[in-house]
Structures are given as structure tokens and as C-alpha cells.
Amino acid sequence: MKKNRIKSATFGEIQTQMLMEKIVTIASMALITTTLASCGAEPQGETPWIVDRFDDIKVMRYEVPGFAELPLREKELVYYLSEAAKCGRDIIYDQNFRLNLPIRRTLEVVYADYAGDRTCNDWKELEKYLKKVWFANGIHHHYSNDKFVPGFSETYLREVIATIPAEHFGELNDLRDEVCRAIFDPELYRSQLDQRAGVDMVASSCSNYYEGVTQAEVEKFYGERVDHNDPEPISYGLNSKLVKEADGTIREHVWKVGGMYSPAIERIVYWLEKAEAVADGPQKETIAALVNYYKTGDLREFDRYNILWVKDTVSNVDFVNGFIEDYGDPLGRKASWESLVNFRDEEACRRTEIISENAQWFEDHSPVAPEYRKEQVKGVSAKVITAAMLGGDCYPSTPIGINLPNSAWIRKEYGSKSVTIDNITYAYKQAAKGDGALEEFMLRSEDRERVKQYGKLGDDLHTDLHECLGHGSGQLAPGVKGSELKSYGSTLEEARADLFALYYLGDPKLVELGLVPSLDVAKAQYANYIMNGLMTQLSRIEPGKNVEESHMRNRKLIAEWCYEQGKADNVIEWVEQDGKTYVVVNDFDQLRTLFGKMLYEVQRIKSEGDYEAGAAMVEQYGVLVDQKLHDEVLRRYAALHIEPYGGFVNPEYELVEQDGKVVDVKISYPANYVEQMMHYSRDYSYLPNIN
Numbered sequence: 223m224k225k226n227r228i229k230s231a232t233f234g235e236i237q238t239q240m241l242m243e244k245i246v247t248i249a250s251m252a253l254i255t256t257t258l259a260s261c262g263a264e265p266q267g268e269t270p271w272i273v274d275r276f277d278d279i280k281v282m283r284y285e286v287p288g289f290a291e292l293p294l295r296e297k298e299l300v301y302y303l304s305e306a307a308k309c310g311r312d313i314i315y316d317q318n319f320r321l322n323l324p325i326r327r328t329l330e331v332v333y334a335d336y337a338g339d340r341t342c343n344d345w346k347e348l349e350k351y352l353k354k355v356w357f358a359n360g361i362h363h364h365y366s367n368d369k370f371v372p373g374f375s376e377t378y379l380r381e382v383i384a385t386i387p388a389e390h391f392g393e394l395n396d397l398r399d400e401v402c403r404a405i406f407d408p409e410l411y412r413s414q415l416d417q418r419a420g421v422d423m424v425a426s427s428c429s430n431y432y433e434g435v436t437q438a439e440v441e442k443f444y445g446e447r448v449d450h451n452d453p454e455p456i457s458y459g460l461n462s463k464l465v466k467e468a469d470g471t472i473r474e475h476v477w478k479v480g481g482m483y484s485p486a487i488e489r490i491v492y493w494l495e496k497a498e499a500v501a502d503g504p505q506k507e508t509i510a511a512l513v514n515y516y517k518t519g520d521l522r523e524f525d526r527y528n529i530l531w532v533k534d535t536v537s538n539v540d541f542v543n544g545f546i547e548d549y550g551d552p553l554g555r556k557a558s559w560e561s562l563v564n565f566r567d568e569e570a571c572r573r574t575e576i577i578s579e580n581a582q583w584f585e586d587h588s589p590v591a592p593e594y595r596k597e598q599v600k601g602v603s604a605k606v607i608t609a610a611m612l613g614g615d616c617y618p619s620t621p622i623g624i625n626l627p628n629s630a631w632i633r634k635e636y637g638s639k640s641v642t643i644d645n646i647t648y649a650y651k652q653a654a655k656g657d658g659a660l661e662e663f664m665l666r667s668e669d670r671e672r673v674k675q676y677g678k679l680g681d682d683l684h685t686d687l688h689e690c691l692g693h694g695s696g697q698l699a700p701g702v703k704g705s706e707l708k709s710y711g712s713t714l715e716e717a718r719a720d721l722f723a724l725y726y727l728g729d730p731k732l733v734e735l736g737l738v739p740s741l742d743v744a745k746a747q748y749a750n751y752i753m754n755g756l757m758t759q760l761s762r763i764e765p766g767k768n769v770e771e772s773h774m775r776n777r778k779l780i781a782e783w784c785y786e787q788g789k790a791d792n793v794i795e796w797v798e799q800d801g802k803t804y805v806v807v808n809d810f811d812q813l814r815t816l817f818g819k820m821l822y823e824v825q826r827i828k829s830e831g832d833y834e835a836g837a838a839m840v841e842q843y844g845v846l847v848d849q850k851l852h853d854e855v856l857r858r859y860a861a862l863h864i865e866p867y868g869g870f871v872n873p874e875y876e877l878v879e880q881d882g883k884v885v886d887v888k889i890s891y892p893a894n895y896v897e898q899m900m901h902y903s904r905d906y907s908y909l910p911n912i913n
């Protein structure tokens with residue numbers, strides 16, 4: 223396509239797909255056993271970092287260093303925003319699947335009130351199932367989106383229920399049969415999110431964003447409403463469910479005060495207004511705009527809020543609260559509810575500031591076609607934050623970096639905020655110390671030593687480069703909208719950002735900028751990335767399945783493509799030793815060259831909207847799993863007893879009052895996953911069973 227006319231481009235930028243980033247528990251997390259020089263090891267006798275483990279999940283706690291030192295006003299702000307973050311928990315359950323709330327509540331009544339045998343295998347399985355439901359905010363796996371298979375029978379559940387007085391279940395009694403069918407019938411509601419090519423993705427996904435409509439009807443509905451000539455287009459459909467009514471008309475049920483999810487949203491607004499009262503500077507107006515959006519459901523107001531939010535780079539305490547991410551909608555339009563409350567980590571911010579200040583240098587030297595580089599990189603604001611509260615779709619499984627807002631035109635005009643969440647990353651590393659995975663899967667001791675020494679720094683920089691620069695780099699050819707790559711778009715977008723990060727990690731410029739002591743940091747990251755992409759991330763896939771999730775597809779795509787392209791020179795090599803398979807990088811310099819070459823091609827695909835090339839690349843390298851290798855990885859992982867997924871319990875905050883005035887906010891760190899879940903379900907549950 224018209225490559226040489228890009229300089230006068232007036233069309234949308236590249237970022238349509240980048241959206242709020244969820245680098246969901248990067249698989250390599252489980253493989254890093256870094257010694258953290260700056261933070262030191264955990265003193266003996268303290269609460270362990272891992273508070274619960276079940277199935278493929280470990281639940282950790284995280285600390286909030288610096289909270290006690292915040293000024294009182296900011297502590298109060300964290301408190302009110304944290305309350306608001308907890309009030310939307312029911313929303314994400316209902317969004318994920320319309321029967322999730324009655325299922326969760328039925329099981330919670332059982333869990334609280336059953337007086338029978340709690341030691342038998344059936345009970346243990348029921349308890350595990352409930353823990354999984356809490357973790358996934360529903361009955362589908364948070365990562366694979368497949369429905370959980372219960373390890374107990376319907377007969378057992380009904381027997382247990384029969385021992386509990388019926389009035390404990392209230393209205394849930396009427397939903398019993400539906401709840402049981404949803405849990406136990408393997409043919410029903412199989413996938414929360416089904417994006418296979420050729421299927422009606424709306425009909426085959428059981429997330430609760432649509433009702434009674436086909437994919438074609440949804441596409442027609444929004445196709446007629448989106449104004450392609452609007453330079454400031456709203457994110458149409460973002461905050462509503464699309465429903466075909468009994469009379470056949472198709473209508474949006476908007477999530478707002480007075481609309482769908484009103485009882486929860488009213489509580490969110492209540493706490494946001496408390497926060498507004500103690501906020502100062504530009505933040506007061508920002509929170510007021512968000513409240514107004516929740517009250518009206520007006521998406522122009524949401525844009526106004528986002529602009530105020532992105533322009534505010536001075537407030538120490540910051541937050542996300544709203545319908546943000548569209549990963550859960552098969553058509554990528556409707557957003558799940560989530561929240562994250564945080565404040566600045568001053569020391570760590572230095573790193574991303576250096577990267578941001580040099581954004582233009584990185585863009586100008588990017589190994590992509592010159593016409594697809596951005597002439598001016600705008601508004602990259604980057605910081606490292608300390609998470610203080612996780613809510614909705616960010617809890618218990620949480621991102622380690624975020625990049626907002628999502629609206630392409632706002633990003634273009636006002637830039638975006640990109641953050642990495644340091645205390646969460648730190649908790650992962652602490653929990654993974656000494657789990658044996660590095661020794662099991664990384665063959666060469668020099669690689670292991672480098673990972674131990676530089677793994678955390680390499681990971682942090684990778685995230686910074688990916689978030690602050692990678693997604694924001696490049697531009698589209700004139701006439702290309704950014705949505706041409708369809709279901710392959712997010713995988714290729716992640717690949718683009720990862721390749722940008724990987725390429726620059728090996729650049730001497732990073733040494734010059736003082737970001738790394740030597741390029742050994744890149745070697746550590748390269749060895750880890752390739753091993754993860756080709757091998758160890760398979761631990762998170764069920765036997766017999768292929769790779770579906772876009773971040774995982776991206777990692778496989780990059781690693782497999784580089785393996786193939788470097789085969790003649792043996793850049794990456796498979797090694798068999800003592801009956802075990804390993805993958806090693808023989809030539810780090812050539813690997814970096816390959817990252818650059820691949821970035822050139824992926825950027826071309828994106829810039830030109832070359833669907834055929836993008837689809838072919840992802841299908842060839844990013845999807846299919848070698849069953850024999852997969853079995854081996856699962857076997858070796860199982861022997862280590864490491865759970866591939868992680869999530870967190872939140873700290874608790876408590877207002878300290880004297881004579882009716884708030885004088886302090888105390889923080890504590892509960893270490894019981896079940897208690898926190900039961901507590902949230904008891905005290906922060908506002909929605910009816912069926913919405």
C-alpha cells in the first residue's frame with residue numbers, strides 16, 4: 223500500500239489495539255529466582271509470601287512500602303479509592319457469565335454453613351472449586367477461558383445443600399437447577415471467550431456482554447452508529463450490554479447509576495465522592511468527571527475524564543476505576559470493570575523517566591521501515607508505582623504494568639500514562655525464590671547466573687520498553703485504520719511491543735544511558751524469553767490444547783520465528799541431555815538482529831493492515847503446540863510443584879478516628895485467601911443474583 227505517502231498521514235495512529243495492558247503474570251515470573259540486591263531477603267519468621275495454593279494457582283500477598291509515610295490526606299484518598307475498588311467486585315462476576323453470582327453465592331452459603339464432614343475428598347474438591355471460582359471471578363479459567371471441571375458430583379452438592387436450612391439460600395433456591403446445570407453439564411457454557419475463526423463468536427462465548435443477538439447483528443448495530451468522520455470518536459458500546467428485547471428490537475443496557483449494575487455503581491460513586499472531597503489540584507476535577515460519567519453513562523464524559531486523567535502527571539496517588547478493558551468481549555468492544563489504586567515509587571521512576579526522555583531517539587533508530595516510524599513521539603509519561611488496592615478484573619490476578627487510556631484519538635492528542643507496578647513484581651520474585659524451575663529448565667550455568675544477577679532488571683526494563691515505547695511506536699499507512707488484523711491484531715500488537723523491547727534491551731544505548739551496567743542484562747532476558755516462548759510457558763496450557771491467549775501466542779510467535787530464521791546459523795538450538803529437552807541461545811548478537819528483522823516485518827503488517835501475512839505468521843508460529851514437548855514440560859513442572867498462575871490478596875486499610883475526625887489510616891496484611899473472599903462477598907456485594 224501507499225508506503226511513500228505516510229509522511230502526510232492524517233489517519234489514526236498505530237495504537238488502536240494496545241489498550242490497557244495486561245501483562246498477565248508473565249510466564250517467566252515463575253522461572254526467576256533473582257536475588258534482589260536492593261530489597262534484601264525476607265527476614266525469617268515473617269508471614270510467607272505465598273498464602274494459598276490450589277490447582278494451577280498460587281495466591282500471594284504484596285506489601286505496600288511507603289504507605290505509612292504518606293501525608294494523611296493521601297492516606298485518606300487511598301482509603302476511599304480502595305473502598306470504591308472493592309464495590310465493583312460483583313460486576314465482573316456478572317460480566318464474565320450471567321450465572322456466576324448465584325453460583326458463587328450458593329457455594330459460599332455451603333462453605334459457611336455446612337456442618338457435615340469437611341475432611342472427605344468430595345468436600346476438598348468442592349472447596350478447591352470455590353477457590354478457583356473466586357480466583358477467576360467466575361466458573362471459567364481466568365486465562366484459558368474454559369469452564370472448570372468440578373471434582374465433585376452434582377449428587378454430592380445437592381446432598382450437602384439438603385443438610386442446610388433452605389432459608390439460608392433465600393432466592394438462590396429458585397436458581398438451583400440452573401446453577402447445577404451450569405456447573406455440571408460439560409456441554410453447556412463451555413467457553414467464556416471463543417475467538418476461533420469462522421464461528422459466531424458472540425453465540426459461542428458465554429460472557430455476558432450480549433443477549434439474544436448474533437455476531438452479525440452486533441456488527442450491524444455498531445456499524446450503523448459509529449461515525450467514521452468524527453475526529454474524536456467515542457468508544458461506542460464500551461459501557462453497556464447489547465440485548466435483543468422480546469419485541470425484537472436491539473437495545474443497549476447501559477451500566478450507570480439508574481441503569482444496569484446500578485446498586486454497585488451507586489456504592490462506587492459514594493466512595494469516589496468521598497475521595498473527591500479530600501483530593502486536591504487537578505485530581506478533584508478528574509474524580510468529579512468520573513462520577514458524572516457513572517451517573518450519566520455518557521461516553522463523551524468518559525473521554526473528558528480520560529483526558530483530565532492523562533494530563534494529571536502531578537498527583538502522587540492515582541487510580542483506575544471503570545469499564546476499561548475489552549479483552550473479555552469476543553468483538554473487543556465492551557469493557558470489563560476493574561480498579562487499581564496506587565501511588566508513585568519515586569526511586570524506581572528514575573528508570574522510566576530516562577526512557578521517556580529518550581523516546582524520540584528510540585523511535586528514530588527503530589529497525590522498521592522509515593515511513594512507518596513516528597516523526598514525533600508524543601506524551602509518553604511513564605512511572606513506576608506501588609499498588610495499594612486491586613479490584614474487579616485486576617483482582618486477584620493482576621497486571622504488572624498498565625498503559626491507559628485506550629481511546630486511540632486521546633492517545634494521539636494527549637498521550638498516555640504507562641506504569642509498571644513494582645511491589646507486585648517484587649512479590650512474584652520473592653514467592654518464586656528457590657522453586658527450582660531455573661535449574662530444571664535452563665541448561666547452561668552461565669545463563670542461570672546471568673538470570674540470577676540481572677533477571678529482575680531485565681524484566682523491569684523489558685516491561686518499561688514494551689509499555690512506554692513499544693506500543694506507542696510506529697504509524698499506520700494512510701487509509702489503514704488499525705483494525706484490519708482482526709482476531710490476530712492483539713497477538714501481533716503484543717509482538718510488536720515485545721520486539722521493540724527485546725531489540726533495544728541489547729542496544730549499547732542502554733549502557734550509555736546508565737540503565738544497565740552491561741549488555742549481560744540483555745543476554746539474561748534473551749535466554750529467558752526464548753526458553754519461555756519455546757518451552758516453559760507450555761506449562762500453562764492444558765494437555766492437548768493449543769496456544770490461545772494473545773500474550774502467550776506472541777511469545778511463541780517471536781521465539782519460533784527467530785528459531786526458524788536463525789536455523790542455518792544455529793542461533794537457537796534444541797539440546798537433549800539426560801533424557802531432557804533444553805533450548806539454548808548460541809548467538810545473542812544474531813538473535814538481536816533477528817528481533818530487529820522481525821520487528822520490521824510485524825510493523826509492516828500492522829502499518830499496511832496486511833491481514834493475510836499477519837494471519838499466516840501467527841498461525842504458522844504462534845499457535846500449534848508440539849504434544850511431545852508439551853507433555854515433557856508438564857511432567858517436569860509437575861515434579862517441581864510450581865503453580866503456573868499467581869494472584870494476590872489485598873492489604874486492609876482502617877480509618878483511625880479521634881473526636882469524629884480521621885487522624886490516621888492503618889494498613890495491615892491479612893494472609894488468608896478464603897477469609898478475604900468471604901469478607902468481600904459479605905461486605906461488598908451489592909448486585910442481585912441475575913442482572
Ligand code: ZN
Nearest residue numbers: 243688716719
Ligand atoms: Zn503489551
